[in-house]
Amino acid sequence: MAATARPATSPRDTAGSRAASTLAANRSGLAIGAAVVVLALVAYQWDGVQTTAITARTVREAAPLILAALCGLVGERSGVINIGIEGQMLLGAYSGFMAASYSGSLLVGVVAAVGVAALAGLFLAWAAVALRMDQIIAGTVINIVGAGATSFFYVAGRTMPRFPQWSIPGLEDLPLVGRTLFNHGPLTYTAAVMVLVIHVALFHTRWGLRTRAVGEHPGAADTVGVRIERLRYVNLTLAGGLSGLAGIALLQSAGAFDRGMTAGRGFIALAVMIFGRWRPTGVLGAALLFGLFNAVQAQLQFKQALDVPPQFFGMIPFILTIAVLAVAGVKARPPAAAGRPYDPE
Amino acid sequence: MTDGSEPTKGTPAETIAGATRSGPTVAPDGSPWLLEVRGLTKRFPGVVANDDVDLTLARGEILGLLGENGAGKSTLVKMLFGIHLPDEGTMWLNGTEIRPTGPGDAIALGIGMVHQHFQLVAPLTVAENIVLGAEPRKSRLFDRRGAERRVREISEQYGLEVEPSDTLGDLPVGIQQRVEILKALYRNAELLILDEPTAVLTPQETDELLAIMRDLAANGVGIIFITHKLREVLAVTDRVTVLRRGRSVGTVDTSSATTESLAELMVGRSVVLRVDKGDAAPGPVVLSVQNLEVRDDRRQTTVRGATFEVHAGEIVGIAGVEGNGQRELVEAITGIRPIHAGTVTIEGFTVHGHPRTVREHGVAYIPEDRERDGLVGNYSVADNLVLTEYHRPPYAGHGLRHTDAVGRLASELVEQFDVRTPSIDVAVSTLSGGNKQKVIVARELSEDKRLVVASQPTRGVDVGSIEFIHNQLVAARDRGSAVLLVSAELDEIFGLADRIAVIYEGRIVAVCDPATVSREDVGLLMAGGQPSEPVAAG
Numbered sequence: 001m002a003a004t005a006r007p008a009t010s011p012r013d014t015a016g017s018r019a020a021s022t023l024a025a026n027r028s029g030l031a032i033g034a035a036v037v038v039l040a041l042v043a044y045q046w047d048g049v050q051t052t053a054i055t056a057r058t059v060r061e062a063a064p065l066i067l068a069a070l071c072g073l074v075g076e077r078s079g080v081i082n083i084g085i086e087g088q089m090l091l092g093a094y095s096g097f098m099a100a101s102y103s104g105s106l107l108v109g110v111v112a113a114v115g116v117a118a119l120a121g122l123f124l125a126w127a128a129v130a131l132r133m134d135q136i137i138a139g140t141v142i143n144i145v146g147a148g149a150t151s152f153f154y155v156a157g158r159t160m161p162r163f164p165q166w167s168i169p170g171l172e173d174l175p176l177v178g179r180t181l182f183n184h185g186p187l188t189y190t191a192a193v194m195v196l197v198i199h200v201a202l203f204h205t206r207w208g209l210r211t212r213a214v215g216e217h218p219g220a221a222d223t224v225g226v227r228i229e230r231l232r233y234v235n236l237t238l239a240g241g242l243s244g245l246a247g248i249a250l251l252q253s254a255g256a257f258d259r260g261m262t263a264g265r266g267f268i269a270l271a272v273m274i275f276g277r278w279r280p281t282g283v284l285g286a287a288l289l290f291g292l293f294n295a296v297q298a299q300l301q302f303k304q305a306l307d308v309p310p311q312f313f314g315m316i317p318f319i320l321t322i323a324v325l326a327v328a329g330v331k332a333r334p335p336a337a338a339g340r341p342y343d344p345e
Numbered sequence: 346m347t348d349g350s351e352p353t354k355g356t357p358a359e360t361i362a363g364a365t366r367s368g369p370t371v372a373p374d375g376s377p378w379l380l381e382v383r384g385l386t387k388r389f390p391g392v393v394a395n396d397d398v399d400l401t402l403a404r405g406e407i408l409g410l411l412g413e414n415g416a417g418k419s420t421l422v423k424m425l426f427g428i429h430l431p432d433e434g435t436m437w438l439n440g441t442e443i444r445p446t447g448p449g450d451a452i453a454l455g456i457g458m459v460h461q462h463f464q465l466v467a468p469l470t471v472a473e474n475i476v477l478g479a480e481p482r483k484s485r486l487f488d489r490r491g492a493e494r495r496v497r498e499i500s501e502q503y504g505l506e507v508e509p510s511d512t513l514g515d516l517p518v519g520i521q522q523r524v525e526i527l528k529a530l531y532r533n534a535e536l537l538i539l540d541e542p543t544a545v546l547t548p549q550e551t552d553e554l555l556a557i558m559r560d561l562a563a564n565g566v567g568i569i570f571i572t573h574k575l576r577e578v579l580a581v582t583d584r585v586t587v588l589r590r591g592r593s594v595g596t597v598d599t600s601s602a603t604t605e606s607l608a609e610l611m612v613g614r615s616v617v618l619r620v621d622k623g624d625a626a627p628g629p630v631v632l633s634v635q636n637l638e639v640r641d642d643r644r645q646t647t648v649r650g651a652t653f654e655v656h657a658g659e660i661v662g663i664a665g666v667e668g669n670g671q672r673e674l675v676e677a678i679t680g681i682r683p684i685h686a687g688t689v690t691i692e693g694f695t696v697h698g699h700p701r702t703v704r705e706h707g708v709a710y711i712p713e714d715r716e717r718d719g720l721v722g723n724y725s726v727a728d729n730l731v732l733t734e735y736h737r738p739p740y741a742g743h744g745l746r747h748t749d750a751v752g753r754l755a756s757e758l759v760e761q762f763d764v765r766t767p768s769i770d771v772a773v774s775t776l777s778g779g780n781k782q783k784v785i786v787a788r789e790l791s792e793d794k795r796l797v798v799a800s801q802p803t804r805g806v807d808v809g810s811i812e813f814i815h816n817q818l819v820a821a822r823d824r825g826s827a828v829l830l831v832s833a834e835l836d837e838i839f840g841l842a843d844r845i846a847v848i849y850e851g852r853i854v855a856v857c858d859p860a861t862v863s864r865e866d867v868g869l870l871m872a873g874g875q876p877s878e879p880v881a882a883g
Binding site: 205221 | 448449452476480
């Protein structure tokens with residue numbers, strides 16, 4: 001039946017079209033990125049000091065968002081939605097702050113933050129995997145506990161050691177780029193490294209392949225002997241650690257813990273993850289965009305450039321979140337099994 | 346690699362009563378059987394799914410496993426694949442006793458299974474799907490190149506052509522199935538279980554698969570082939586084991602079997618495979634389709650100017666290779682899909698895309714995808730039986746449902762249409778495929794309708810149920826309904842239709858009389874060819 005017979009495979013064809021579609025998917029991101037760079041260069045000619053302040057702040061603001069969004073990504077890629085990032089960040093930031101404050105060591109603080117947030121991740125895994133609890137409810141529990149406990153045990157007036165400012169010799173003196181990229185606290189560099197680490201892990205390791213398979217079609221992974229429950233436990237615990245780092249990144253800019261200091265960043269991180277299409281590189285781009293808007297609004301408030309109440313500038317990140325979810329959400333395709341407990345039958 | 350120490354799904358491990366029986370036997374050539382199963386028994390609460398089942402399979406042999414829905418085929422292969430643990434009995438692989446306690450375990454033993462519903466991850470590539478769970482590594486990273494190379498090697502070795510770097514979700518069903526087979530071969534499967542592999546394939550893809558199976562067997566792989574289609578069993582197997590109500594009722598050499606003898610073994614009585622029907626007595630035109638154009642989900646026009654009529658009291662069979670617009674044609678007639686151009690009229694009523702209005706004009710619809718379009722899986726059998734009438738008296742009134750009336754109707758229909766269900770209150774999703782289809786047939790055909798639209802009415806249904814459903818369609822015709830039958834099975838078309846309309850690329854290219862036209866000519870028309878002699882229009 002020649003009319004309907006199709007060639008068994010059309011290798012070049014599909015490979016080519018896949019490359020094309022990947023390019024198309026990234027095209028809007030690349031276009032936005034290019035536009036921002038051009039804008040920054042033009043602005044730099046016009047007012048170098050302010051432009052550099054904004055670009056440096058963009059990167060600084062992006063760091064906690066990157067880490068928090070990667071937390072969401074690692075969980076959701078394996079099929080578990082984590083809306084408890086906000087609570088995990090608060091728990092991480094609080095524990096990190098208290099540990100650093102009492103011990104006088106930043107490293108102890110980081111370890112405490114990562115450990116406690118990882119425990120919160122482990123709780124989410126236990127609720128979502130072992131108890132098959134609704135994942136949204138389990139995440140909400142973490143948010144309530146995180147906000148409640150860290151407010152209740154909050155002690156005013158404590159201080160912690162300052163974070164160092166690491167600059168890369170030679171590179172930091174470059175105009176615009178030097179201050180923007182090569183003069184930051186350790187957590188900002190950590191965020192950048194984590195993007196690379198998670199990208200390589202997700203697309204170039206066994207763990208990553210299994211994570212993606214489990215997030216899409218756990219039944220298929222199960223029939224070839226991948227242990228779904230164990231993988232989800234591991235992923236959510238690791239992801240919890242990332243949210244702990246995100247909490248520490250908040251401390252790095254704020255200098256001390258404050259009640260509700262996350263200010264919705266745990267939720268904005270989910271928007272970053274969606275806008276970044278569940279890819280680490282996408283998360284990087286999306287977080288920088290959100291960071292840019294944050295930096296611009298902060299600079300506008302600081303300079304009082306316009307005669308508008310500062311609260312209106314403060315709204316910008318949230319309005320942006322809604323806009324991004326409305327636009328990107330239409331085309332977003334989350335991992336197919338996200339949010340559903342796995343039932344072998 | 347995989348790890349079989351995982352705790353079991355299903356029942357906990359217990360001692361096997363049958364294990365004390367004598368050891369494995371040998372194949373005719375003196376070597377141990379590739380697989381020998383003796384006295385396998387599996388009980389579920391209330392049913393004995395497998396009762397003392399025996400079978401043997403030699404290296405390089407293709408064994409057909411036949412049985413009606415619910416006869417215990419699935420339970421048997423699930424025990425082989427470690428999903429269920431047997432309560433009694435023994436399995437030997439190459440003369441060694443085995444007791445797989447999970448899929449990972451079975452895979453490690455060299456057992457591969459191609460599930461009826463593919464276990465594949467759409468966004469991953471072909472190679473990634475194949476190596477998942479047993480990935481090659483190179484300096485601690487996933488070795489994608491190595492995986493693709495290995496897949497290409499196996500694919501060449503067994504003649505299963507695939508491109509390893511393709512994204513799985515972009516591929517047609519037939520190729521996806523090859524990926525499933527390659528998954529098993531990549532894990533060095535010596536024993537391959539194919540669970541109703543042809544149910545989802547077009548006739549061409551089926552032919553390709555049967556050829557692949559022969560090649561695999563020639564390479565020494567033993568294959569257990571589960572299917573409902575007797576013709577395929579006869580075409581490709583060496584021997585056939587038949588299960589009936591959980592017992593193995595016999596194993597026969599395929600060379601000495603006929604469709605009739607196999608059907609009789611399966612059902613336990615002689616089955617009339619030829620539909621017994623008298624001549625049609627066509628009345629006035631009921632369904633009239635004129636220059637119909639319909640678009641599919643991707644906005645491609647797939648029905649392109651179809652024109653035909655169906656009279657009262659006749660069955661018109663639409664013959665065609667799947668994907669030539671049948672689905673869209675049927676959905677347009679039943680009001681589910683908007684009509685792009687042309688008209689569909691049912692006794693003067695012009696259809697314009699509203700399914701309930703169409704139904705109210707006396708149209709019954711047996712959809713192609715019963716799980717998706719025909720039933721609500723977690724509703725009870727009773728609720729599914731009133732799905733089209735639930736809002737009308739006597740089943741509802743004053744805004745309330747009258748469940749006693751629903752129950753009475755359901756009990757009556759279950760009886761009358763021989764739906765095998767523990768009760769009318771169980772979720773319909775728990776029934777076997779054939780019984781699900783009977784629920785739909787009971788709902789749609791219990792009352793006289795002007796028009797019956799039946800799309801693939803016996804797909805994935807066992808022989809006994811096929812006979813029943815065919816008789817119901819003929820009965821509807823004899824009561825004066827117009828019947829439109831769409832089927833990918835030429836046997837079904839020739840057995841039932843009073844006139845055959847051949848669809849090709851969205852057009853009706855010929856209407857013929859099944860008494861005078863040959864199968865070959867219809868096949869040629871389906872492929873877009875022209876028979877050498879003109880086909881008489883019916």
